[in-house]
Structures are given as structure tokens and as C-alpha cells.
Amino acid sequence: MNSRELANLHERWTAYQNLPELTNHWYWRPGWRAGRQFYTWHLTFERQPELHHLVTDLQRQLTLPGLDLVPLDGLHLTMQGLGFTDEVNNSDIEAIVAETQRRCTKLPPLELSLGPVDPDAEGVGLLVRPWHRVEQLRTTIREAIGAVWQTVPEAAEGFRPHVTIAYSGSQAPAEPIRDRLNDLRHQQPARVTIRQATLIALRREHRTYQWATVAAAPLTGQ
Template identity: 65%
Template sequence: MTSRERDSLQQRWDAYQRLPELVEHWYWRPGWRPDRSFYTWHVTFEGQTALHDLVTSLQKELALPGLDPVPLDGLHLTMQGLGFTDEVHQQDLVRIIDEARNRCAALASIELTLGPVDPDAEGIGLLVAPWNAVEELRLTIRDAVGSVWTTVPEAADGFRPHVTIAYSGDSVPTQPIRARLVEVRDLTPVTVRITEVPLIALRREDRVYRWDTVATVRLGQP
């Protein structure tokens, strides 16, 4: 963990101690609705047993009012949005996928550490480290998008890698959650190796994110 990750974790922890209640996560963002999907690049964690074991343990400890646990098959690291599926032309989508595959073939697989818990007003996450490896992957994907479109969606800066394990489902007081977080803050983080990043069609179903995989880009493989 570098000073950037450590400082962010401490600042967010300190802010959480001053937070009186949660902010409900499940409001509809602009353009979103139940029957609409969104193309986005996410790192997903299928088959990552050590991570699943850690998340299961944490979710048991954090089974408190106001927190909606993320299903193990819904764990993800948000990377780079592309656009709503009804607004992205298929020819552009194919070209962007091809460009991403070509560029990501030059990257090595990534070893990430997930943990400790990293809370904010809309949920409980796991700190992801190191940031620089995830940032490089995200910038590579953004370059691929920028080679097809003149404008790349979403800002290049302000990105903070994280994996959410529980979303805030109601505006409940944080004091009971803060007390429980103290008890699990020192659980040993886990290490995962990332060898691919999928492009998914993301949707919301009854306070859970679900998706269909559209394409998979492998790291270090032409």
C-alpha cells in the first residue's frame, strides 16, 4: 500500500466517523431505468475463492439494518463506462473492443490486494491496491475508446479503485455500523490476480447490479 492509498483510507475512515447517517444508494441516476442497460468495463471476480471467503465473513459481521450485501457473483471493480446499450452503435462497439484487445495485449496481468474495509456514505467497500496498476489499465481502455470516438465518456481524473461489498439501502444512523467496522478493520486483506477485464451490459434488478458479458479482453495475450 502506497501513501496515496493509505492517506485515502485514513481520510475516508475519519469522514465516516463524522457521518450521522447513510445516504441511500439506490436512487436512479440520470438516464437509468429498470429496462435499460449500460455498457461498461468492470473487473469481475469469478472463481476468486479467497476474496469470496473474506467478503462472506465481512458480510456476516455487517448484517445490519441499512446495508444491502453484494452477492458474490456481483462483486466488481468499476473501471470505465461506455454508454447506454441503446445509444452505442454496434460498429463502434466492435471497433472499441478490437482496439482494447490490441492495447491490453501489451499489459501484464495485475496482482491486487483487496482490504481492509473502506466505508463511505453509500456503502462499505474494500480498499484496492496498488492504484497505479488499475489506473494504467483504465487509461489503456480509455485510449482504445478515444481511438474510435473523439470524446471518451467519464472524466479521466477522480478515479478511486474500490470493490463494494454492501450498499447503503436506507438512511439509517451509522453509529452501529461504525462500531461493527472497528471489529473487522484488521482482518487480513487478500491478494487476487487479474488476467482479463470484461465489457459488460450492466443493469439493476431489485437493488442488485446484474450484467451480461459482452466481450472479454485478456491482459498480455494478443
């Protein structure tokens, strides 16, 4: 495991041991409201049987008060936001998609490992590795956006690839969840191959994230 990944996972587990209660993930972030949608580039995980098997097994053991399990078709890795759909015009979206597709086609598919479990106050995730491949893709997407807009939304720093399998739905005590996760820490990770980055229109409904696919940028390595 890459030393950055190992150090980060160790730090997060150490902090989690002292966490008294969960933080409700479902508070409204700035600008969000019911029915509003947000353009963002994600990695999604359709047709990934090894990952789906792992997540199903983990979630079976995480059916606990305070956790909202993520549906298999809702698994995602957040990459780079663009803005609310009512604030971004279609011509900009078309230009950004075209530029992203042009640049991403030079990158090969991502071969990633997901796991072990990686918890924090707002839920339970899976560690993603290697980070540098995901970071390279995010940088490529940000450069594509920068070719269209003078300012790229969101900070380049502070990005930590992860895939959430359960969100915290209330300020529930952390101890029962922590005890269960300690039993799951050593399950084998799943391998996935990601062949595209996906631009989606993201929305929140009934304590889940749902989306409509807007466009895809294939990773073909050509």
C-alpha cells in the first residue's frame, strides 16, 4: 500500500476510536435544497460484480441504527464538481465535456482496489488505491475545465479518493458501529476497472444520492 494511503488510513482509524457519536451526513450544504441538481464528474461502478459482492457482504453486517446503506447503483467516487444545473449554461457544459473527452482519451483505464473499510463521523467508506491514478484523472478533468473557464471550481488540494457504502443518518452513538467495523477491517479488497469518467446531474432524495448521466469521457489510453 502506498505510504500516503497507509498513513491516512491509520490516522482516520485512530481518530475514529475516540469518536463519541456520528455526525448526520444529510444536512444541507450551501446552495443545496430539495429538488436542486448539481453537475459533477464522478466515477461510477456499474457492472462491477467483485465490488458489489464485497459491498453486499459488508452492508449485511452494517445494518445498524444510525447508518443509511448506499444502494449498489448509488456507489460513486466524487471527482470534481462544476456547479448547480440552474447556474451553468448548456454551451459551457458542451465545451467542458468535449475538452474532457479529448484529454481523457489519452489516459488508460483505471485499475483500482477498493477496501478495506475506512470510517469517519459521516459514514463508512472503502479505501481507494492507488491514489495517484485517481489524482491524475482529476487533474486532467480540472485542466479541461480550466481550458473553458477562467476559474476551476473547488480546491485542487484536500482531495481524498473514497467510496462510501453507508452514510450516517443521525447523531447515533459510534461505539456499536466501531465495534462492528473492527471485525471487518481485514476483509479482502475488491478490484475494479474504470473505463470512463461520468458527468452527472446529482440530486438528493430520501436520504440517498441519485443522478442522471449527462455525458461520459472514455479512458482508452490512445
